[in-house]
Amino acid sequence: MSTRGHALVPARLGSVPAVLSRRGLLRGGSAFLGLAALAPALTACAGETPVPTTEEGRPLPIPPLLEPDEHGRFALTASTGTTEFLPGVPSETWGYNGAHLGPTLRLARGRTYEAQLTNDTDEETTFHWHGLLVPAHADGGPHHPIAPGETQTLTLTPDQPSATLWYHPHPHESTSDQVRRGLAGMLLLDDPDGHTPGSVPQGMAASPAEAPSASPEAASALPHEYGVDDIPLIIQDLRLTDDGELLGHNFTSEVGMLGETVLTNGMPDAVLTTDREVLRLRLLNGSLGRIYGLRLDSGAPLTVIGSDGGLLPEPVEADSLTLSPAERAEVIVAVPADGLTLVSRDPDLGNVSDPEGVGGEDEFTILRVRRDSPAEAEAGEEDGSGAGASADFRSALAALDLPDRLAELPDPVDAGQQRSFSLRGRQINGTTMDMDRIDAAMSSHEPEVWLLTNLDSSPHNFHIHNAQFRILDVGGRPPAPELAGWKDTVYTPPQEAMRIAVVMPHHEDDDGSIPYMYHCHLLLHEDDGMMGQFTVDAEPDAATGHGDH
Ligand code: C2O
Ligand code: CU
Ligand code: CU
16 A cells, blocks of 8 residues: 555645545555556546647747846736637636736846836735845745735846746745746846956855856857747646636646646647757746656757756757756757757656656657748758768757857855755655744855755755755766756755755845745645745844744
8 A cells, every 4th residue: 555645645635535535546446447547537537638739730929028128127017817728718827917927037147127016916926036146035935925906116136147047926835826827937147248256255155146157159159039049938737627727736646736738838739930940948847846858859969058047068968858847958959951849758757656646657749840941951951861860960059159168167165064955745854834934044155065855756856045056966976967057946856865065145235034945846845835944144133034924
């Protein structure tokens, strides 16, 4: 008998006995039916209908750019609306400055912005800048709810390497629902001025704020025309009924929601038509719980150039890329004359006891790319060799004429205070989130080594606010090169320990009294309390959290 299912039943299930008994019944039944029969049975109960795909597909939407005005001002409004995922069937969705998802916010390193944030929904929300290093009062965590109808203004000055980041709500215990309905957007941080990073205080460790951005040569050699050859891809899954209702978590899955429909920039069955031979794809897993194994259907490698917090020192070839919720990667792909297909298949989940139950055996088409001038392109192509896809890719990469180094990364510091975080069920170190408890008091510019251990046989991941960290080792081995750059979220494979090097930046205008969060970014787990709080540079008695809540 499985003890795992019982040990991990989240507290909130206690109030839904019907679901529990159905789950118990199905688990018992699965001994006879076999696992293969389990998934269709559940689907039928939930009434989920995958959005049908067609030969021609539907055009990939490119989120509009939101660029601050000359005073650095920009406005985001969380609002409600309707979206047709199923043609002709409206679904109720939420979005920023629109009905679903949000514009791509484009900011520059070293400039100061004033954000005007409005909540036009009927629930409390927050605006969190995932991956951005900002003072805690501007971080948009659960201590900063914006009530329905309210507007808040905050200022922020990004200072860290150029990167592909994102923004999303972070209200206490209800992040899943708001992200699921569509509150999420990309945030591209550029460094057009070739900002010179500040110097490290005497005798202290460098934080990401003291690290350089991509080299200017790399930034200009890489595809960088937004929506033309530099393509944002927000990858999410969706559970939809045939009358357009959006469903939430599958309570039979340890990872929460696993939808049968994949949305790319909010669109099912997405197709991008391009006249470019080389594209830069900025990949964001914006899903609640699904982990993707991204790869090209042709078998050609992906050229990975960036991780969560910026560019890698040099391009890395990878056959596939596993992205857990909230992780990002930037890749370069060559588009052959007959197009390409980005798929998800066989994510590297590590030693998971039930891969099928956590979506590990599901396959999806994420994006089809078509060239709109195939005849002309074919002229310049050598044919016949079986290594066509690979040759395409090499010649495309060579044509970019990239510098040898994309970015300079300081060596991670394997020293300083050690902290351990064990992940089990919905708990970190045996406790759940308490808004009034500070779990760690950190000091800026002091290196720390965090030991992350997933004690379960199912997936978790780990995200730290106000941080870009580096992986020192995973199960005692050095990280794969595509994971060796700046990270703010990392997949924690079952039954393995990893060590990460963390250095917090200092923010002039932060008194350390408000905490930041670290948490599992599987949103079911996060909402169930798999989260802790830390302060940076708090006065000894100021670090009490928000006793007034
Ligand atoms: Cu993506 Cu605590 O956040
Ligand atoms: Cu975050
Ligand atoms: Cu988790």
